[in-house]
Amino acid sequence: MTVITGRIWKFGHGIDTDIIIPARYLILPLEEMKHKAMEPLDPEFAAKVNPGDVIVAGRNFGCGSSREQAPAVLRDLGIKAIVAASFARIFFRNAVNLGLPVVECEAVYDQVREGDVVEIQPDSGRIRIPAKAEEYSGSRLPDFLLKIINDGGLIPHLILENRKG
Amino acid sequence: MGKTMVEKILNQAGGSRDLSAGDIVMARVSCLMTNDAVGELTVQAFEALGRRPWDQNRIAVVLDHYIPATTENAARTHKLLRDFSRKYGLHLFDQQGVCHQLMLEKFVLPGDLVIGTDSHTCTYGGIGAFATGVGSTDGAAVMATGEIWLKIPETVRIDLQGRLPDHVHPKDIILKVIGDLGAEGATYQALQFSGEGAAGISNEGRFTLCNMAIEAGAKTGIFEPDAVTESFLKDRQAKGIFFKSDPDAEYCRQMTVSLDRLGPQISCPWSVDRVVPVEEVRGTRIDQAFIGSCTNGRIGDLRIAAQILDGKRIHPETRLLITPASQDIYRQAVLEGLIQIFIDSGAVICNPGCSACFGGQGMLWEGEVCIGTHNRNFKARMGHKDSRVYLASPETVAVSAVAGRIEDPRG
């Protein structure tokens, strides 16, 4: 997978799925739903994000419900990767299944500010801050999960595997 | 080295014998549940795969979160899921109650591996199944293949000792455990409730405990099935497999909860692990009280509430919503005269389903305060981002509804 370079949106610890996308919006069509992402924290978030941006967050990112709409709205807004000190289990699975790269890294959290540019290498878990020439190592996903992300998510992955027979 | 019951169930589901915590298993699923909060995405992902369901008899579709349809979008989702279920002959539970209660009443057996596209699927551990929540895409893949990859979790063993005092309930146990573990204290792990005190916890109480395992980040909560479990299954034809942990099984952590010394607990906004003894927030004014949900909307919970509310009126400035978790529970509550008591007290009875738990009804406005028996108090879940939600036992909620402020059920 290629290196992802993007501008950071920074979030704190324990960002739950009702913050990422509140319950009452889950049945909106996805196209409309994405405009509600992170609304309880910042109603302007969806308008401000640029495709290619990345998220850096604290511990237990995505805790709470199993709603896949949470990583889906972030992906649909153009978020290219999420780095968090730790992820909640279901969110992590969902992000992988949608082909959204996720890297666990505790160390980088305190070192970056919103708006900084960061380089993320999902294959190795390496994270670089070019402006400071600093480098951090995050978690590395097992090969079969990297393959799912590379194929664009679990569904495209299964279709490809099926074709190979 | 012996095995935990979680390791045993997942070995069985994977057709293997020697796998342990940390190993990844490709497991056969006993049944799959999806619901109207996420079902549309599940269907879309499933249809993209271009396959048929792996086994129509093992798939349940539950319409419970936005039921009866509260908006046009909900109506669209429901129509899509009804059509989809009929097309493939899946089990459709339409306006029958909350998914987890229905799965326990009709579907799940001890020893099963159950996957649900809902985080509180972990509730079924109360009868000794391994059950965990996933997202829509995982759900779709299971629907097509009947299989899922899982990492076998380590187990935290929680020993329950003694008996609960009066006015203290299983909800108080799990709130205490979550407060102690923290919201991410058991991420990727299973919580196994054991010890001599476990035998004294009813099936309903076990469901309450397992239901909230996810609030500590856990993959599942689980009890070892026993005579209490058998009583729950008495009207069912199959009994499942009663797995138990070996005496020399390995646990990543052990903790003990002395039930005798436990008092009523309460979780404060906006994180479930902000748990304090109820006396610390006693007197906090409330606008709404809610008794219901897959955590505490069962007949035992309604009986406790009715005992408090019998012959009393709720506070004139407080609204009380009561939502039985399923139609069966609702009918039972009618037969026992509980509904009459609730209506006389000034409560509103909502139709079985997720109801206020999800903000599907009974939403809160800015600055309003709610106390409920459900399982999450996240910001904005029940309405305005500056509303506040407290979580407690049915008894604490009922006495608070009468007082119009948070009250200690011990008086």
Ligand code: SF4
């Ligand atoms: S009652 Fe609440 S927690 Fe339970 S399934 Fe419904 S929305 Fe989820």
